[in-house]
Amino acid sequence: MHRSPAQPADPGRTIVVWVPDWPVIAATTPSARRAEGDEAPLASAPVAVIEKGLVFACSAAARSAGIRRGLRLREAQARCVDLVTIANDQVLGLRRFEPIIMAVEQLMPGVQVIRAGMCAVRARGPVRFYGGEEKTAALLIERLRGAAGDADKDADKDASNGAGNDSRSESESGNDRNDRSDTTTVPDCRVGIADGLFAAEQAARSTTASAPVCIIPAGDSAGFLAPLPIAALGIPSLSALLPKLGMHTLGSFAALDQMQVRHRFGEAGSRAHTLARAAEKTAVVPRAVQKELDVQVDFEPSLDRADQIAFALRPVAERFTAQLAEQHRVCTAIRVRIDSEKSVSEQVWLHPRWFTAADVIDRVRWQVQPNSQGSSGSSGNSDNSDTGLGAVVRVTVSPETVDGAGNHEDGLWSTAPDERIHHGLARVQGILGHDAVLTAVIGGGRMLADRQLLVPWGDRPPAPGGSGPWPGRIPAPLPGSVFAPPLAARVVDAAGVSVGVDERGMLSAVPVRVQVAETLGSAKTLSPTEPVEIAAWAGPWPVDERWWDASAARSVNRFQVLDTTGCAWLLLESHRVWQAEARYD
Amino acid sequence: MPEVIPRSGIAVRPAPEPAPVPHRGPASARTTTGASRLGQVQALQSRIRSMQKRGLGERLLPTMPGLGALLPGGGLRCGAVYSVESSHTLLLAMLAGASAAGSWCGVVGVPDLGLECASEFGIATDRLVLVPRPGEKWLTVTAALTDVLPLVVTRVPTKVLPADAARLAARLRQRGSTLIALGEWPGSEARLSLGENNWSGLGLGHGHLTAREVVITVSGGSLGRPAQGLLRLDAHGARVDPPDVESALRRLEQLPAQSTA
Structure with missing residues (x-):
């Protein structure tokens, strides 16, 4: 060189x-x-x-x-x-x-x-490499305008090889040629070379389609800029004011004293003055190429046990979090894609804080074994194979939401208890599965079970929709037990015949006895497995919901029933079939 | 003279309170002269209680108005186990004060808990951690939650072995967490149950449930005889009163005479 x-x-x-x-x-x-x-x-x-x-x-x-x-x-x-x-x-x-x-x-x-539509390159390296500014500019124009020709192709190839900044271009130049015509070429492009970014930009703008290159020799940039109008600075306040002061060109503005400009127009005016004098010192800042953060692991032969997959994933997960940590970033949501021999499963997992390597492995494990809650423990269970997915051939973990680590640092005070709670709950999730640990949000709806939305720990709660008045909901005091799904029940009249409600909302008979199926066994004393006499009752309160949607439609009659043991029930009736929605216990 | 065992959490208190005097409650707002004296005595008593020396195991969790006075020791003690008999409403009443004061609570093994009822009690549902179906591992999960949460409810699916209960009790004392067992629990500080209900608002084919009065009975522990309180629930919220204000007042009439004697 x-x-x-x-x-x-x-x-x-x-x-x-x-x-x-x-x-x-x-x-x-x-x-x-x-x-x-x-x-x-x-x-x-x-x-x-x-x-x-x-x-x-x-x-x-x-x-x-x-x-x-x-x-x-x-x-x-x-x-x-x-x-x-x-x-x-x-x-x-x-x-x-x-x-x-x-x-x-x-x-x-x-x-x-x-x-x-505009980009800048520092001229020094390319000009030395291609042997002159004219040649460099011509090469750029040829390449971008896509004047397809063998000479261009050869030059391109030489350039790629010589520059050595892209080792793949040699093998790909053939393919590149084919699809270049649609995305990597433009009908017109101009090149300007000058001292400083602003002068080079103005040089590029001064070109025409027939003479697409404008090179201002070193040191001549101030002279080149001098006859340009003030508006070229692109600062609306200055381009309105300076002509009123008798300065119509950049040259007349540049002729002012630097300190006076600074005093009169402040920092922004001073900077505009620097641009007009072509004394700009700003260097070209190359764009940072984003590093690939996805990690992927292939299993050959395929694995069908969750613990094998977790073991194989450990170094990969550690690399995943380590490369994030290198960039001082943390990941608060990941996308896990599991390719098995039978199917592909892809899911986004959120984290209330940020993912560590162990958390990543946990999420993959939960996705591989969706139904592992409670039944399969950590103790040696031979049927650990994931029946849901089959043999897994590849796991890909990619970051979905990445944030600066500084936003998630532990504070010196007052954040510690939450962190402890999170670790404790994550441990329980590790034992029972992701969906086993929940918090609740009170939402909208008429049925009590609809109104309580359960959110797995770490997931984003749904947008609150419970602010509406919801006519038809049950007024306070509310029942302490809500059964989802409702329990089977039976309400009979004095003759022992099930009570029903006709289409006009009339009761067939006065309810006399109530019987509710055994619940989980928690409240044996309160749950009347035997028919119990009814002391007071009210209803029917019809609820006719979502009649426009056949799959979600619900038409029931609600009753409040108080039995002689002092236990009150919220019952549902639909076509003489009774269910217990909730119990006041 | 009874000996106070330090740091064990099982302090033998000099004498139980003569009557379940309401801690602070709407009952004190009654405009009779007796009620104003009741408030005065109540204020003095709470002052005495706060000045009495407490061991490390004697820290109390906040409770809803009136409920704390029914419990042995005058409140929900950290590191203790309470057993609640089968009522979710009573369970939520136990959680209400602590959750409203900012504590996290956990509920293990109660899938049919009425969560909207909980929020009516003033429980913050976003700080209420639910593990509805722990399966066989309910004891492990309960222990894990008591490590991090100050107040945990667990439903006892089967009988608890005394050895397990003792191990968990030791862990609770160490962590200072309180456990409320839904069902029988060996060695519980107190057992709470609901007595007869008194509903109002519901007729024969008309009306709807508007208010409920139910007697809370607290038995066991260092209390000589069961303490009783009246839990009132209506559209304006929940509170606990002494079972009948008249008898409480009558006992209070005699109280100054005893103290001056």
């Missing part, structure tokens, strides 16, 4: 690659498949991308019809009646720009994305 004497390696030299009208291109490119029929009309039709009622960008056809950036939407539509307007989507723009950046990165590393 020899240093080119013509271009001294100035650390401030910057290459800016600009794709004109990028928001229009991003919005009009068909996403996946290229339908020529679709593209042709859009490419020729006047298109404007609108943000907040103003034209944000417009196509060449629209520009020729008099549309300009910053025009009001109504005015733009008046100037060009067949204008196609598209709402601006910055995320889409950035996402579509990603392949372009990757194409640039294949030629030269260290790309900084300035905005969707």
Whole structure:
């Protein structure tokens, strides 16, 4: 490598690659498949991308019809009646720009994305490597415009090999060529090279489609910027004020004394002054490539026992949490994908604090053995095979929600009890399974069992919906026992015939005796397994819910019944079938 | 002179209180002169209680108004076991004060607990940890929860072996957690049960349940005879009163005479 004497390696030299009208291109490119029929009309039709009622960008056809950036939407539509307007989507723009950046990165590393449609590279390395700024710029233009030619292909290949920043490009360049035409090329792109980011950007903007490269020699940037209008700074307050003070160009602004500008316009004005003088010192900050955080383990031969899988997963889970810890991050939700010979199971697990390696293994174990609660213990059980999934061939753990570790550090005071409680409950979850430890949220509904929503410890509680008035719910005092599902019951009249309610809501007879099936055995003294005389009763209170949905519809009559032992019941009747919903005990 | 055994948690108290005097409750708001004296005596008694020296095992969990006075020692003692007979309402009444004061509570093996009733009692359901179906491992799970939660309820599915109970009691004393057993528990501090119900609001084919009065009976422990209180539940909440204010007042009439003698 020899240093080119013509271009001294100035650390401030910057290459800016600009794709004109990028928001229009991003919005009009068909996403996946290229339908020529679709593209042709859009490419020729006047298109404007609108943000907040103003034209944000417009196509060449629209520009020729008099549309300009910053025009009001109504005015733009008046100037060009067949204008196609598209709402601006910055995320889409950035996402579509990603392949372009990757194409640039294949030629030269260290790309900084300035905005969707514009990126910057520090000039020093590429210029030395490709042997001159003109050559570098020409290479970029060729590559991005996709002027398909063998010469280009060879140059591209050489460049990739030589730069050595992507060892795979050699093998992939063939494939790359095929799909390059749709995502990694643009119809037009410009390159500007100058001292500093701002000057390079202005250089790129000063180009035309026929002369797409503008190189400002080192040291000439201030002279190049001088005749540009103040508006080029892109600071609305200055571009309104400075012309009123008689300064219409950057050169006249740059001629002011630096300290006076600082005193009059403050920090922002001082920075604008620095830009106008082309004395910018900001270096290009290459984008950080996100590290792959997913971990994956393949089992060959496949494993069908949860403890084997957990054992094999231990080092992987530790690597997973260690690489997060290296980035000073913690993971509060993971996605576990288990590929078995029969099926694929994928689930997101949340954690009330953050995942440690043992927690990750627990979640995988619970997902492999969904029905392991209570019955299968830690003691040697031979039937530990996961009947739900079959033999597992691959487990993938990927982070779903990642947060900075600083947000989850233990405080010095007052957070300790919660942490202890969490550890204790996690232990119980380890014994019994994830769904065994619950907390409750009172929600909406008419039935008592509907109103109490149980949330497994660590899961996110559902959005509270219980604030409505819910006509038809039971007034206080409320029963201490709620049976879900309801218990079988029987209510008979004096003749011993089951009591029913007709369609008009009339009782067939006065209820006299009640009998409720044995509950879990907790309340033997209160649960009348024998028929008990009824002391007082009220009802029927009809509940007719979700009649529009055949699967969830419920039409029952509610009764409050007080028996002679002093125990009150909340009973449900539907077609002479009685059930006990709750007990006041 | 009875000997006070230090640090064991089984302190032999000089004498049980003569009557279940309400700790503080709405009953004191009655406008008779007797009631104002009742409030005065009650304030003095609570002051005496707070000045009496307590061992480490004598810390009390907060309870709902009036319930603490029924319990031996004047409240829900940390590290003790209480046994509640089969009523979920009584169970929730025991949890109410502590949960409302910010404690976490655990409930093991009670799948049919009325949780909305719990929130009516003032229990914070997001701090109420439920393990509805612990299966065979209920004792392990209960022990694990008592390690971290100050107040744990467990349903006793079968008979508890005295050895298991003693082991868990030692662990409770060490951790300072309180266990409420739903069912029989050997060596419990006190047994609570509900007596006869007095419902109002429900007629023969009309009305709905509006209020309930039920007698709480606390027996066992260092109390000589069972203490009784009246649990009142209505749309405005729950409270515990002395069973009949008249007899309590009559006993209070004699109390100053005894103390001056």
